[in-house]
Amino acid sequence: MLSPGSWPCIILLYIYGTVATSLVTQSVPVIGDIAKYFELSHASAGWVISIPSLITAIAALFGGWLVDRIGDKRVIFGGSLFALVGNLVVVGAHDVTTLFVGRLLQGVGYLSLTVGAVTLIMRTTSGARRSIALGLWTSHTAVGIGLTLSIVAPLAQHGELWRWAFGGHAILMALLACAVILLPAKQANLQSRRLADIWFVLKSPRPYRVALASGASAFIQTGIMAALTVYLSRRYAIAIPAAAGIGTLAEVFVACGCLSVGHLLKAGVRGGRLAIVGGIVMLCGGVALYLPAVELVGAIVAVCVFSLGIGTVNGYIWTLVPSSSPSIGSMGATSGLVAQATYLGVLLGPPAIFASFYEGGWMVRVGLVVIAVVLQLAPILGWGRPESLDERQHGSAQALEPN
Template identity: 40%
Template structure:
């Protein structure tokens, strides 16, 4: 059993599982917001919305400093600490006697989320190389859409127990199982290694490539979350369909997005360049977006268009393989991952409100403009793509050998 857990594939899957479970800090609340509102009677809908968004806010604010700690004390320690903090936050959530307590508990959960998410992707980079790394990071890029699928299972569990708190209890159980597996699978730090990482975050903050990649990811996450958040109201008003029906069909778009992320790894293994994948992703996403907001093809045709759009978006977000190429040095991988994550999450936070504001207009033209503007930001990754396509072998030689030391 120990040998199986320590196999390279098993390690990747366990770390990926922790990433999905970390992202569930946000999505686990989606199906329970109505029950939470019924119990605590918030003063407005925006207040109850913070029950879901609070962890994302913490991630957006704290990813860079989390990356600093990953480089400073090691990804394994930060990863396990993050999981323990998430468990504590969920337990506080299940015991929340008031809305204020609940929001504070969700902030604690968000702290665990940001520590675990940044440490997990850094661990994947440390423990993989070459084509295996490309596939591992392509798989990693699916952790957010997959996190939105799993809560539907826990929602049934919550209904069976008659309380929304059961959903968070299920999350605690999942985290404990994954933590035990991770303790067994991820190698401990070599006590003979000592290194100062204090300057890592500073070098990352001065690196333009990190910002270019982060902003490009933020553009994709901005349009992705904005489209999905407003799709029910948009198609419902346009075709007279209930928003529940739109949400049902939209679940397929998450699967489409995940499949696209995985296909990025396969294409890279077959020698397709990062620039070609980026161009293909932008073309598919752009054409689908114009069809969605610029035409009236009918309800089901619009749903299929959203699936295509999310596939193209998945090709863009699946390019997490570019992150190591933006790191200014091998001892700043954690801070690099943290800053890219932090900028990306700003897109997640800003996308829905921007699309809702555009949706208030009489026509769909403002939504299309916001969509295309966000898509244009994705082109900022081309300099990073060029770097990755020109010198993959040199970069691997320089960094992989030292990553084992720098990330323990």
């Protein structure tokens, strides 16, 4: 068993998050083939991408409470099994109903893996390590999207080879289900949580501020990146693998922004200043990406600039989650509430961007970028330190307790 809060444990949890992210984006490079096979409209194709987020958007708060109730390790194991079964259902799907059932099962896995893993990170780390670990955790979305686009893209436009995007993922989930044995168990001294304890989180204002910011960030990030391959391929008449490669490059910049947050905070950079600079960078890149006069090279630069900015802002947002929790014992429910808003953004982002693919739709996309930047920054400016001294001391003591 890995030591709680150790870097090997954090890296393993990061892998769970990365593989979970691909549950959403594994269909992106082959969405054209899926849409053709099932005769789907553009809007329906967008929902195929987003449907795993539906369960999370609806039930993440309950999922977070379940983490508090039965422990992170059991929730992660259950999530691995749901994701495995969901992949297998999609592999064998020959009608739309079966396709969506499989994607919904994957959504349960997505919810369990992401909420369980991030809560375990927050409970077993403290201080500077927690900020760096959460910055690393935030980059799992970018890395998961980037790797998935690169790996799945060669399957595009090859008939029913799109099924291997889900079959390969099923193999990964089987391996990760076995790897759960390496994770630390639930702490024996933690008080059992009642379902009514969810109200303790719901009546606290601070989690809502973080949730709104994270939801807006997820909306615009997932929307732009999920539609990027199709957008670049159609607008600039480039091959799908090449367009997917640009998306992978952009996700590298997202990861850089996420990873820089913990180190910059540790170096003494004020969180508010970090958020403002990241928001301005994101705004400039997001607007430039959709301007009609921008050529391919300019679009590549713009999406990389956008990615760096949103990675920085999103990384900072998640460092605020522990200090927004009313108590250590309700940290799972708090992360669940934030995750619920986050995956509501993930759910709605791709359909919103895909729906704007008409003549003159660039103005709608630019407007969405501007609104998203405002909704990210407004709730968190003036927050102060990402982690209070009291919680840091509490977290340090907890991280040292045996599991």
